[in-house]
Amino acid sequence: MAGLILGVDGGQTSTVALLATRTGKILGTGYGGPANHIHEAGGMERMQRSLRDAVLGAFEQAGILEIAVESACFGMTGGAELIKQVAPQFIRADTLSAYHDVVTALAGASVAAPGIVVIAGTGAIVYGRDRAGNEAKADGWGYLMGDEGSAYDIGLQVLRAAAQARDKRGADTLLQTVVPRFWHKADLAGVRAVLYTDQMTRADIAGLAWVAFCAAESGDKVAQDILANAGQRLAKAANSVIDALKVVGQNPMVYVTGGVFRAGHWVLDPFESNLKHFSPNVEIKMPAFPQVIGALLLAHQQTGAAIDEPFLANLRQTLPARLQNKSAAPNCDDLLV
Amino acid sequence: MAGLILGVDGGQTSTVALLATRTGKILGTGYGGPANHIHEAGGMERMQRSLRDAVLGAFEQAGILEIAVESACFGMTGGAELIKQVAPQFIRADTLSAYHDVVTALAGASVAAPGIVVIAGTGAIVYGRDRAGNEAKADGWGYLMGDEGSAYDIGLQVLRAAAQARDKRGADTLLQTVVPRFWHKADLAGVRAVLYTDQMTRADIAGLAWVAFCAAESGDKVAQDILANAGQRLAKAANSVIDALKVVGQNPMVYVTGGVFRAGHWVLDPFESNLKHFSPNVEIKMPAFPQVIGALLLAHQQTGAAIDEPFLANLRQTLPARLQNKSAAPNCDDLLV
Numbered sequence: 001m002a003g004l005i006l007g008v009d010g011g012q013t014s015t016v017a018l019l020a021t022r023t024g025k026i027l028g029t030g031y032g033g034p035a036n037h038i039h040e041a042g043g044m045e046r047m048q049r050s051l052r053d054a055v056l057g058a059f060e061q062a063g064i065l066e067i068a069v070e071s072a073c074f075g076m077t078g079g080a081e082l083i084k085q086v087a088p089q090f091i092r093a094d095t096l097s098a099y100h101d102v103v104t105a106l107a108g109a110s111v112a113a114p115g116i117v118v119i120a121g122t123g124a125i126v127y128g129r130d131r132a133g134n135e136a137k138a139d140g141w142g143y144l145m146g147d148e149g150s151a152y153d154i155g156l157q158v159l160r161a162a163a164q165a166r167d168k169r170g171a172d173t174l175l176q177t178v179v180p181r182f183w184h185k186a187d188l189a190g191v192r193a194v195l196y197t198d199q200m201t202r203a204d205i206a207g208l209a210w211v212a213f214c215a216a217e218s219g220d221k222v223a224q225d226i227l228a229n230a231g232q233r234l235a236k237a238a239n240s241v242i243d244a245l246k247v248v249g250q251n252p253m254v255y256v257t258g259g260v261f262r263a264g265h266w267v268l269d270p271f272e273s274n275l276k277h278f279s280p281n282v283e284i285k286m287p288a289f290p291q292v293i294g295a296l297l298l299a300h301q302q303t304g305a306a307i308d309e310p311f312l313a314n315l316r317q318t319l320p321a322r323l324q325n326k327s328a329a330p331n332c333d334d335l336l337v
Numbered sequence: 338m339a340g341l342i343l344g345v346d347g348g349q350t351s352t353v354a355l356l357a358t359r360t361g362k363i364l365g366t367g368y369g370g371p372a373n374h375i376h377e378a379g380g381m382e383r384m385q386r387s388l389r390d391a392v393l394g395a396f397e398q399a400g401i402l403e404i405a406v407e408s409a410c411f412g413m414t415g416g417a418e419l420i421k422q423v424a425p426q427f428i429r430a431d432t433l434s435a436y437h438d439v440v441t442a443l444a445g446a447s448v449a450a451p452g453i454v455v456i457a458g459t460g461a462i463v464y465g466r467d468r469a470g471n472e473a474k475a476d477g478w479g480y481l482m483g484d485e486g487s488a489y490d491i492g493l494q495v496l497r498a499a500a501q502a503r504d505k506r507g508a509d510t511l512l513q514t515v516v517p518r519f520w521h522k523a524d525l526a527g528v529r530a531v532l533y534t535d536q537m538t539r540a541d542i543a544g545l546a547w548v549a550f551c552a553a554e555s556g557d558k559v560a561q562d563i564l565a566n567a568g569q570r571l572a573k574a575a576n577s578v579i580d581a582l583k584v585v586g587q588n589p590m591v592y593v594t595g596g597v598f599r600a601g602h603w604v605l606d607p608f609e610s611n612l613k614h615f616s617p618n619v620e621i622k623m624p625a626f627p628q629v630i631g632a633l634l635l636a637h638q639q640t641g642a643a644i645d646e647p648f649l650a651n652l653r654q655t656l657p658a659r660l661q662n663k664s665a666a667p668n669c670d671d672l673l674v
Contacts, residue, residue, distance in 0.1 A: 138504040167475040
């Protein structure tokens, strides 16, 4: 429908769709389930259902019956290439695009400007785009082959450091007592007993990044080193993207997002010093907007319109609080008794 | 039955039982399935079946109808504490013992003498026992929390080093081309595509230790560093056991076993220099016998008998070729074309 734009973020844990006017006023927000694992049995159907739920939810909230827009953009954890086949089953769009979600993450972070986004959540990936439209990527190889500096990676380091200390193979660390407490176990043997069960997910292990933060805050050198190491690994990936885009001598903007950066200066300081050593004029910034707004910005650009200040002001005013993603620093009181 | 002893090795991939006379003549060898994962559904039944198959197989080969021995010893990957309940269902033994298989591994390696055994296969664990019977252990925390320096650990390092080189996050390495070739894939993206499927086991990833060896042999610095690092991690675990047993100043015997040591000097040299730095008089040795012979030696000792040279000569003469475990160094010809 003329005058409407749609941005969708199809993620690993949930899907979000935003329906807005071409002036940037968000009319409706819809949610769906996960949109990944499309190559598993039933995965295609689940992705379609998640996207449909989110899109129809946004139209329903907006009170618009005709499921059609002028321009739509999908940012997808996986299966972006399938969107042109899948999306027409539940939405009409004059123009439709789909990208790997690193593209929409960068667009949201940089307000559709060139730059580099470092995403360090359960996984880790760096993506950049320069003024000429050249792209580069580093890591994102998954939890076995890469994702270095991710929360899962930090979680494994935390478990190993605790076991090393227990065996006196490594330095003594608070992690020995804090990890069992975090998982409500009596000791590391109890941690091990649950670790190898089916109930323990990668997200659970990634949750131990919080433990590293708390131990670091209370002065634990081993935890501080684990977080610093994560910052350095993420910097290495960012440096390789800066290098590939040939923007080393320029002022590259590097946006940092994902749960790992909630550890604050423990990760950011080594990240920054590593980056500046390689490219002195680099600027590190927090993202302007979340990923789904990145999709909406790209949908808007597709209509040929410019992203101007009135448009952004409208977005900011109508963005649902739930998407503003102002997560507080982890609370360590229960852990450090 | 008077005059007969039984040694059993209940392992992760198979179970072996050896029936011998008290003079060390092996009369029969029997095989069974895996004896681990006893806490899974049906795991107890599978363990019992594996043990029964192996034990009855040994008696059948020996042509002995009465399933009874004077002394039996079981070395178990898991569930040693259950053997006293389980074993009487299929064998009568005047004396019966069961240990974690690190104990029988050391007994086999050292011919039941004090010492330290470093086992680095798919997993990694160090176990030691001193003259007074004090025991110490390091690592063995499993593939998420430890097993540092194991073949699985090396395999992950190989995958990561290849991905790092591909991204130009890390040094260039042969592993980039050799890993895909080893798995019959066109490139690292193909490796990634299969890596995250259910078909790919930890043993498959551990198989990449072979790739590291071949790349190291042809001069690849990254692969050499990965293997050296494994040697150092294993040495750290051994050092902590040497320290715990308070044998630092003595001449501790350290036996090395498991597939990782097939990489030869690439692992052994850094292992040795690390160990000697910590405990200068340490001696590194290959195991005298496999684990199942360790169980047989302990069964023999349980009768009150000494392990003398005629007994050992009989063992050596009657040990089945299949258990002599003389695995050749990996062949790299197909990989390094």
